[in-house]
Amino acid sequence: MNRQPLGTMGRPVVSRPAERVAELLLLLSAIASAAGIIFITAFVAGSGIPFLARTGIWAFITGSTWRPDHGVFGIFPMIAGSAAVTACALALGTPLGLATAVYLAEFAPRRLAAPVRQSVQLLAGIPSVVYGFYGLTVLVPLVSRVSSGPGFSVLAGGMVLAVMVLPTLVSLGEDAIASVPPEYREGSLALGATRWQTMMGVLVPTAKPGLVAAVVLAMGRAVGETMAVIMVTGNVARLPSSLLSPVYTLTGNIALEMGYAAGDHQQALFATGMVLFAFIMGLNFLARASSRGRKKR
Amino acid sequence: MLCTSRFRLLLVVIAALVLAGCGKAAPPGGHLGTITVAGSTSVQPLSEVLSQRFMELNPGVRINVQGGGSTAGVKAARERAADIGQSSRELKPEEKGLHETVIARDAIAIIVHPSNPVRELTSAQVQAIFAGRLASWKDVGGPDRAIVLVNREAGSGTLGVFVELVMGKDQLSDRAIVQNSTGAVRTTVSTTRDAVGYVSLAGLTPEVKAVAIDGVSPTIDNVLAGKYVVSRPFIYLTPQAPEGLVKAYIDFVLSAEGQAMVRKEGLVPVR
Numbered sequence: 001m002n003r004q005p006l007g008t009m010g011r012p013v014v015s016r017p018a019e020r021v022a023e024l025l026l027l028l029s030a031i032a033s034a035a036g037i038i039f040i041t042a043f044v045a046g047s048g049i050p051f052l053a054r055t056g057i058w059a060f061i062t063g064s065t066w067r068p069d070h071g072v073f074g075i076f077p078m079i080a081g082s083a084a085v086t087a088c089a090l091a092l093g094t095p096l097g098l099a100t101a102v103y104l105a106e107f108a109p110r111r112l113a114a115p116v117r118q119s120v121q122l123l124a125g126i127p128s129v130v131y132g133f134y135g136l137t138v139l140v141p142l143v144s145r146v147s148s149g150p151g152f153s154v155l156a157g158g159m160v161l162a163v164m165v166l167p168t169l170v171s172l173g174e175d176a177i178a179s180v181p182p183e184y185r186e187g188s189l190a191l192g193a194t195r196w197q198t199m200m201g202v203l204v205p206t207a208k209p210g211l212v213a214a215v216v217l218a219m220g221r222a223v224g225e226t227m228a229v230i231m232v233t234g235n236v237a238r239l240p241s242s243l244l245s246p247v248y249t250l251t252g253n254i255a256l257e258m259g260y261a262a263g264d265h266q267q268a269l270f271a272t273g274m275v276l277f278a279f280i281m282g283l284n285f286l287a288r289a290s291s292r293g294r295k296k297r
Numbered sequence: 298m299l300c301t302s303r304f305r306l307l308l309v310v311i312a313a314l315v316l317a318g319c320g321k322a323a324p325p326g327g328h329l330g331t332i333t334v335a336g337s338t339s340v341q342p343l344s345e346v347l348s349q350r351f352m353e354l355n356p357g358v359r360i361n362v363q364g365g366g367s368t369a370g371v372k373a374a375r376e377r378a379a380d381i382g383q384s385s386r387e388l389k390p391e392e393k394g395l396h397e398t399v400i401a402r403d404a405i406a407i408i409v410h411p412s413n414p415v416r417e418l419t420s421a422q423v424q425a426i427f428a429g430r431l432a433s434w435k436d437v438g439g440p441d442r443a444i445v446l447v448n449r450e451a452g453s454g455t456l457g458v459f460v461e462l463v464m465g466k467d468q469l470s471d472r473a474i475v476q477n478s479t480g481a482v483r484t485t486v487s488t489t490r491d492a493v494g495y496v497s498l499a500g501l502t503p504e505v506k507a508v509a510i511d512g513v514s515p516t517i518d519n520v521l522a523g524k525y526v527v528s529r530p531f532i533y534l535t536p537q538a539p540e541g542l543v544k545a546y547i548d549f550v551l552s553a554e555g556q557a558m559v560r561k562e563g564l565v566p567v568r
Binding site: 144 | 365366368369445450451452453471472473474475476477481484485488489490491492
């Protein structure tokens with residue numbers, strides 16, 4: 001009772017029935033938020049499952065030819081494309097992101113840490129189409145000059161995505177390291193270890209599940225990104241043979257063709273959405289399993 | 298949605314009649330209400346300028362111009378989700394049955410990087426290049442470098458016209474890079490030394506170079522004279538013959554002022 005705000009006469013300001021109403025409204029909001037996922041899942045599955053039942057899920061996932069105008073739907077090149085672009089983004093982004101996280105959490109003087117942290121967080125606020133435009137006008141010509149190919153490539157997509165996943169990697173990575181109990185750090189330093197030894201021998205191993213979760217969530221962000229990727233990967237539905245090959249991603253497939261698709265083609269795009277959905281759900285599950293592992297220890 | 302817009306239109310018309318009855322002057326231009334125009338992204342920029350001017354002349358009118366592609370434009374007109382559908386290609390036989398008004402003509406220009414020495418191609422060469430049979434600029438009188446094809450996405454009106462008028466029965470190469478708008482194709486070609494793509498006449502800028510086809514440059518005059526043949530109509534689609542406010546707007550588009558604006562946008566007037 002004492003915690004409730006008091007009016008002039010010392011009585012609680014909010015009456016009990018009003019509180020009930022407020023609670024009910026909060027409950028309704030929570031249900032509405034959760035219902036979103038159910039409606040979307042039902043809608044995507046409702047359109048995608050009949051198609052998969054007809055063509056066979058295996059043929060759809062492993063088919064290497066995508067010719068909607070001839071009724072041939074195989075999304076293996078897109079699965080490979082999404083995987084290649086994501087792997088490239090993580091290969092470039094993870095060392096940079098986690099190193100930044102470690103620096104901010106342990107080494108950075110406070111005056112430097114705040115502006116760096118804010119700049120990285122600002123990256124999250126840039127619309128993805130702006131990243132794409134930057135990639136199209138700067139990175140693609142750069143890759144093209146260096147490689148003497150067209151420049152639309154796995155590498156260009158990976159470079160754009162590496163920057164886009166930095167906010168996720170840095171903020172979650174820093175949280176993971178900051179949440180290591182201070183006794184560990186103090187104990188290690190008291191035993192005579194240097195700050196670097198403490199970091200590599202104690203803090204990073206202890207924070208590892210959290211760091212893994214940060215990487216997995218960054219992976220989910222990279223797999224799901226659409227606009228920026230469409231603009232720089234070239235969207236060629238063929239298996240990529242090198243970092244410099246143009247590729248088509250699962251998200252790009254849906255975004256480029258949804259406006260025109262009808263009938264089987266449209267259902268095939270919903271089925272593509274289901275595959276993408278399964279990917280992201282799997283990644284989220286991995287991330288949660290990883291951070292739960294930390295709590296148990 | 299249509300119901301409410303119709304209803305609103307009706308209310309507005311009644312209000313206008315009442316006001317007129319009271320002896321008050323109708324707003325200059327006299328028309329009131331809302332029109333939605335949707336479809337081809339090639340026609341969209343033209344519709345935007347035309348509707349802007351029409352709204353200036355008729356302050357009581359609101360015109361919403363939306364994109365979505367030619368196929369979506371046909372669908373929108375048929376399902377009456379929009380008052381006017383825009384298409385940048387002839388309708389397919391199964392799409393017929395709508396009232397069509399050609400408001401302008403467009404040509405499709407083949408574009409290359411400004412530094413590319415190639416100035417002219419034959420239509421057979423363009424076809425062979427986009428089918429992937431000619432893979433080097435050397436084959437058409439340029440430097441010994443691989444050609445980078447830039448294509449539009451499946452379903453695009455520009456792609457449809459290009460395939461119909463240039464490719465014929467030939468298959469497009471599956472190695473072509475796909476970009477999903479006129480602007481993206483232009484940016485790609487302007488930043489990629491060995492690229493070749495195709496865009497609407499209105500999408501030509503000095504950032505890229507348009508090549509002559511069979512000796513004819515893609516210009517408004519050449520299209521009007523019937524010499525440049527890779528051309529297509531810009532069509533406004535209505536469920537029936539246009540009437541009321543929609544008719545007033547389409548009449549404006551076909552008027553001398555409207556057609557002068559068509560030309561100013563880099564497109565070919567029809568009147």
